Amino acid sequence: MKKDNYVVTNFPIAPFTKEKTARLTSIILSKLISEKLKIKNILSINLLHSFKNKKTNGFIKFLNEIQLTFDDYFIDNDNINIIIEKIQRLYDEKIIIEKSETIIQCDCGLIDFPKKALKYYNNKLFKKINNKYICTKCKKGCQEKKEKRLFLKISPRYIKKIKCIPQLYNNNFQQFNEYYSKQELLISKSRKTGVMFKDYNLDIDFFWSLFLTTFNEENIIAVICNKHLFNIYIVDYLAHIFHKKVIYLIHPYIENKENIVLEKEVFKYDHLFMKLYFIYNNKWFSSESSFNKGMLKYLAKKRKIGREKLYNKIIQEEEYIDIYEFLNEYLKKQLIFQKDIYKIKT
Numbered sequence: 453m454k455k456d457n458y459v460v461t462n463f464p465i466a467p468f469t470k471e472k473t474a475r476l477t478s479i480i481l482s483k484l485i486s487e488k489l490k491i492k493n494i495l496s497i498n499l500l501h502s503f504k505n506k507k508t509n510g511f512i513k514f515l516n517e518i519q520l521t522f523d524d525y526f527i528d529n530d531n532i533n534i535i536i537e538k539i540q541r542l543y544d545e546k547i548i549i550e551k552s553e554t555i556i557q558c559d560c561g562l563i564d565f566p567k568k569a570l571k572y573y574n575n576k577l578f579k580k581i582n583n584k585y586i587c588t589k590c591k592k593g594c595q596e597k598k599e600k601r602l603f604l605k606i607s608p609r610y611i612k613k614i615k616c617i618p619q620l621y622n623n624n625f626q627q628f629n630e631y632y633s634k635q636e637l638l639i640s641k642s643r644k645t646g647v648m649f650k651d652y653n654l655d656i657d658f659f660w661s662l663f664l665t666t667f668n669e670e671n672i673i674a675v676i677c678n679k680h681l682f683n684i685y686i687v688d689y690l691a692h693i694f695h696k697k698v699i700y701l702i703h704p705y706i707e708n709k710e711n712i713v714l715e716k717e718v719f720k721y722d723h724l725f726m727k728l729y730f731i732y733n734n735k736w737f738s739s740e741s742s743f744n745k746g747m748l749k750y751l752a753k754k755r756k757i758g759r760e761k762l763y764n765k766i767i768q769e770e771e772y773i774d775i776y777e778f779l780n781e782y783l784k785k786q787l788i789f790q791k792d793i794y795k796i797k798t
């Protein structure tokens with residue numbers, strides 16, 4: 453029976469195909485945690501970023517085919533009304549405010565930032581030539597306009613220490629705090645985004661950042677890659693306002709430095725081979741990891757029954773008192789390939 457006081461999920465992900473398998477990491481790890489703790493697993497999907505086709509298409513089917521199944525789904529597009537209600541509450545409480553601000557923007561919409569925040573943005577997005585900002589996508593000069601926009605205020609009242617494993621990223625979160633305690637975050641866009649609040653086009657990244665607040669459960673474990681630290685910061689701030697208690701499991705992006713053709717070399721085996729391969733290649737307590745070719749050989753040497761034994765061993769239920777301490781120990785001291793592989797004889 454599944455315990456009903458906790459739920460585990462990934463951060464909303466856009467549907468992808470078999471060729472983009474590296475993106476499976478969060479989903480596989482979320483499934484692992486759900487099986488280990490015997491808790492509900494929700495797949496979170498982001499469709500609002502794809503402007504034309506707001507369908508999951510074959511995505512859920514593709515995941516089911518590789519035995520990634522879920523108890524429930526969060527799909528941003530199906531939750532517009534409930535999230536707009538939350539936004540109205542934030543607006544009523546003056547956590548979301550309207551304000552006139554000088555905005556720098558280009559024709560294609562890639563550049564759309566408050567002028568005073570520009571120095572904090574990724575400068576791969578624009579070049580500064582003769583004191584003019586040029587967008588690297590549409591190659592056009594940006595305009596400067598004073599406009600009324602929506603902003604999110606980061607109120608010290610709702611800031612708390614982010615509960616995450618590992619704690620490698622505390623400094624990054626601290627930096628966001630320092631900056632946004634003085635500055636509001638722009639959350640509406642000049643271009644059409646497909647989601648409106650009053651007369652404003654909402655930034656989709658902000659919109660889905662309220663996803664945890666739509667969950668019935670109060671206690672949530674969220675699995676996410678370390679490339680999205682700012683999203684974690686905003687998601688946690690909003691979750692806290694709506695009384696959610698969240699533990700973030702932050703994994704590195706698994707690089708493919710040895711150019712392994714995952715969809716051939718990993719998918720030709722059974723689904724447990726694939727799950728184990730992702731689980732063991734992920735180095736939880738490091739800020740980076742890479743798919744390892746040698747591990748393919750070792751896993752392939754085991755028979756199917758051996759891989760089943762290995763997976764069953766790592767999802768074996770254990771007693772615990774504090775879930776955070778338990779997860780910290782589990783991710784740090786178990787799931788070590790060199791240790792586990794030799795314990796399995798078949």
Ligand SMILES: [Zn+2]
Pocket residue numbers: 558559560561562563587588589590591592
């Ligand atoms: Zn542009």
